[in-house]
Amino acid sequence: MYPDYHMHTNLSDGHHTHDEMVYAAEASGLTEIGFSDHISLKPVGWAMDLKRIPEMIDLIAHIQKKSNSVTVRFGAEVDYIPDLVDQTRSLIKSLPLDYVIGSVHFIDDWNFDTDINGYNGTDIDVFYRAYFRLIGEAAQTGMFDVIGHADLAKKFAVYPTFKLQKTYEQCARIFNESGVVVELNTSGKNKPCAEFYPSVDFLEILHHYRVPITLGSDAHVEQNIGQYFDEAVNLLKSLGYKEIIGFNQRKRITIGI
Ligand SMILES: [Zn+2]
Numbered sequence: 001m002y003p004d005y006h007m008h009t010n011l012s013d014g015h016h017t018h019d020e021m022v023y024a025a026e027a028s029g030l031t032e033i034g035f036s037d038h039i040s041l042k043p044v045g046w047a048m049d050l051k052r053i054p055e056m057i058d059l060i061a062h063i064q065k066k067s068n069s070v071t072v073r074f075g076a077e078v079d080y081i082p083d084l085v086d087q088t089r090s091l092i093k094s095l096p097l098d099y100v101i102g103s104v105h106f107i108d109d110w111n112f113d114t115d116i117n118g119y120n121g122t123d124i125d126v127f128y129r130a131y132f133r134l135i136g137e138a139a140q141t142g143m144f145d146v147i148g149h150a151d152l153a154k155k156f157a158v159y160p161t162f163k164l165q166k167t168y169e170q171c172a173r174i175f176n177e178s179g180v181v182v183e184l185n186t187s188g189k190n191k192p193c194a195e196f197y198p199s200v201d202f203l204e205i206l207h208h209y210r211v212p213i214t215l216g217s218d219a220h221v222e223q224n225i226g227q228y229f230d231e232a233v234n235l236l237k238s239l240g241y242k243e244i245i246g247f248n249q250r251k252r253i254t255i256g257i
């Protein structure tokens, strides 16, 4: 099995403890996982309380020592918020992380990932352009190792009137130049969009621009760890990918597929 680098515990909006997640990973045959609880400098209910960061560091150090059959990596899913880049950068630097996933969940103050009412009255073309501009900017900050769910704009199956090909190409070029990895996040399958993030079309272009890929289930419950990974790896192979990326202390590890 391949490493799952995107999951949440009850420190943020997940439902299980670190121990329970490791136990479930082990039971389903995974040998490596990474925790990536939400860190957001905007006060949102689904991110962890920043006061609990020391507790998170201790919990992960403890579980890394204890766990024999599953390698545990220390990651975080950190919001990219354009006005708070400096603060975000210093927070990331202060943590002993193996990798950082940078995610865009907000357009200005609208949390389009959870606030479905915000889509009413929104110009969807403008929304898509803003979203893809933000993930490009996130990559260019250099703060993040991985770009999370790179086409999250499609989550609720709301689509623009224009073709996304050019937008994907612009993003892929920026990702390549910025040296970020993109995650294949399998959780989109369970959402109204009913497909992986990024879409097959986007992944094809990412491969063309030699953007490396990591794998994440975005599990918020233990049952979803490693969900659809066989299908995801088969898809990557069919697109020509021969490896995926793991991380140790913010250095890349290449894993053959
Ligand atoms: Zn996310």
Ligand SMILES: [Zn+2]
Residues within 6 Å of the ligand: 006, 007, 008, 077, 218
């Ligand atoms: Zn997540």
